[in-house]
Amino acid sequence: DIQMTQSPSSLSASVGDRITLTCRASQDISNYLAWFQQKPGKAPKSLIYAASNLQSGVPSKFSGSGSGTDFTLTIGGLQPEDFATYYCQQYSIYPPTFGGGTKVEIK
Amino acid sequence: EVQLVESGGDLVQPGGSLRLSCTGSGFTFSNSAMSWVRQAPGKGLEWVSAISGSGASTYYADSVKGRSTISRDNSKNTLHLQMNSLRAEDTAIYYCAKVHGRVALAGTLGWFDPWGQGTLVTVSS
Numbered sequence: 001d002i003q004m005t006q007s008p009s010s011l012s013a014s015v016g017d018r019i020t021l022t023c024r025a026s027q028d029i030s031n032y033l034a035w036f037q038q039k040p041g042k043a044p045k046s047l048i049y050a051a052s053n054l055q056s057g058v059p060s061k062f063s064g065s066g067s068g069t070d071f072t073l074t075i076g077g078l079q080p081e082d083f084a085t086y087y088c089q090q091y092s093i094y095p096p097t098f099g100g101g102t103k104v105e106i107k
Numbered sequence: 108e109v110q111l112v113e114s115g116g117d118l119v120q121p122g123g124s125l126r127l128s129c130t131g132s133g134f135t136f137s138n139s140a141m142s143w144v145r146q147a148p149g150k151g152l153e154w155v156s157a158i159s160g161s162g163a164s165t166y167y168a169d170s171v172k173g174r175s176t177i178s179r180d181n182s183k184n185t186l187h188l189q190m191n192s193l194r195a196e197d198t199a200i201y202y203c204a205k206v207h208g209r210v211a212l213a214g215t216l217g218w219f220d221p222w223g224q225g226t227l228v229t230v231s232s
Contacts, residue, residue, distance in 0.1 A: 036219075091209065093216075094212070095168050
């Protein structure tokens with residue numbers, strides 16, 4: 001199975017900060033990479049697909065980049081509603097696998 | 108609005124069985140590959156199973172293979188997951204999700220959007 005490693009596992013940031021989360025695949029997955037946001041007690045919500053495509057309805061402060069094995073999710077101008085856990089997921093080969101998540105907390 | 112609603116979660120004893128259901132609306136259900144993804148308490152996300160729009164192709168995680176069966180009834184816009192020989196480690200919230208899949212593999216391999224609200228399965232004596 002392809003292992004997805006996210007870093008950091010948690011980070012503290014302030015409202016208005018710009019942050020970058022990292023996701024690394026254990027082998028080349030081209031651009032078959034998605035990002036999700038999950039708030040406590042809620043289902044995950046899709047943010048980005050194909051590494052850099054914004055899901056419909058997601059604000060443009062979210063952006064994704066990368067290909068091959070290294071990917072990033074950048075969130076510009078953090079707002080209180082952005083404090084959540086973020087997961088990456090590869091869909092290059094079966095089984096689809098998720099990273100362990102990055103929890104973004106308020107400083 | 109595309110919507111998915113799960114049901115069927117419950118407290119069940121180890122070795123028991125459970126059937127989860129997920130009803131979709133707001134999209135052409137029969138054209139859409141679907142998946143189940145689970146999340147153990149306080150843990151991350153784990154893909155469980157996927158099925159093509161026609162139901163002809165199915166895929167399973169090794170952790171549930173041989174104990175679970177995914178199926179669908181397109182006449183009722185409903186997805187199912189039959190789980191047998193349940194273990195404590197199957198305790199989780201189970202989400203159904205619409206798959207935005209690649210052309211290969213009958214569209215079953217892709218990213219997930221939207222997700223249902225989840226249904227809780229607890230395996231304990």
